Amino acid sequence: MSTGTTLTESQYDINIHRNGRLWMLAAILVTQGVPLAISLYFDVWPPFGTLLAGLVPTIIVFWPIAIIEVLTYTPMLGSGGTYLGFVTGNLSNLKVPAAISAMQQAGVEPSTKEGEIISTLAVGASSLVTNLVLVLGVVLMSYLLPVLESPALKPAFANLMPSLFGALGVVFISRNWKISVAPLVLMAGLFIAVPTLPVGILIPVGALVSIAVARLLYRKGMV
């Protein structure tokens, strides 16, 4: 039996891809089964055209990001870690750092057989902990529902979006302010002029503007 670190295909490698794909397929059925269950149980079916209109901005921004995430994280996480991590989510903020830190502590490298094992164990343990914390938290919070729904907290939840994007703005602007200026000025101007503009239509516009600016600056070697 080989105990080396090169990736020659073992029975585990063959099985992990077959089983991983089956689990991923099952996860797709489970995740898409949630809205289906809601629609079936409560007999509520959103009109397709309107749903599509609400979905297109998300697809335009997040599907290209998904391609880059798959290409970036898959080699880091290894096969088992990938099939599990992409189901349980929270990759950049939890699963990837957990896997990398575990591999460092064990003194093994990503893309080796040992790295594959340690990464899968780390992602698995991390998923279990998140699950446990969420279950306990949701049980506790279900007792706090009347507080969450109280009128005093309404303005807090009404300002959820500015609160997320204020914080996220600081992160991305400080990371690369040069590509931020043009889309920010454009959007601020548009919304101050016409406050009722639908965000959904402007997301792709903002994305195109920032990609164009980023490409230009990148080519000129300014970012």
Add this chain to the structure above:
Amino acid sequence: MSDIRNSPFLFTVGAFVALFVTIQSLVFIAGAWKEGKRLGLSATIMRKALSGSAVFSVVPSIAILLAVLTLAGALGLPLPWIRLSVVGAITYELPAAETAAQAFGTTVKTSITDPTVFSAIAWAMSIGSVFAMILIIIFAKSIQSGIHKAQIKDTAWSGLLISAMFMGLISAFLGNALGGGLISILALLSSAAVMALFGLAIKKAGFKQLENFAMPVSMLSGMAVAALYALATGGVAS
């Protein structure tokens, strides 16, 4: 129809999803453990990887729980719980929910009590996040075997591309917040200020352990300022 957001049915669906994730994690851990033993990895090293990662994950998991809390006002508890147990992260879920809500002429700034809109948001969040899973089914094996490694050679540009995509999204929502009046601008500035303080504490003072709390605490600060401002002005602003 009564409020479906916090119905026992949805809590049951949430429990089922949590069970699915638990079983998958246990199956993958068992498989990796067996293969690790075959490869000659010691049980101590593998146990350390499990316990180390478990401890590492406690704090970020509490941060994810806080993200569930921020969404609970609009969407109830079970749907955000389900979405953040599988695939999701707050930076995706909230914009996806809001763009879907806006298509139906409403917003997640208010409680989503209309069952049709609620179901539409659930569909949008779920369909919007399925693409990565499909890509994994098709490409994970070939990426692992090195075939697709060449495609991401220009890592500087791909990193910039992600930033640019997010910047487009962020600028649209920031602009929207500016059009939302004083309370909305106050929430935005407060959360931005708290995030900037976190940034200073993490980068300049080396408090790396604060990293996971930066986003949820900044968000909750912005929301708290909005609630306090509304209270101080007698609820005129909402």
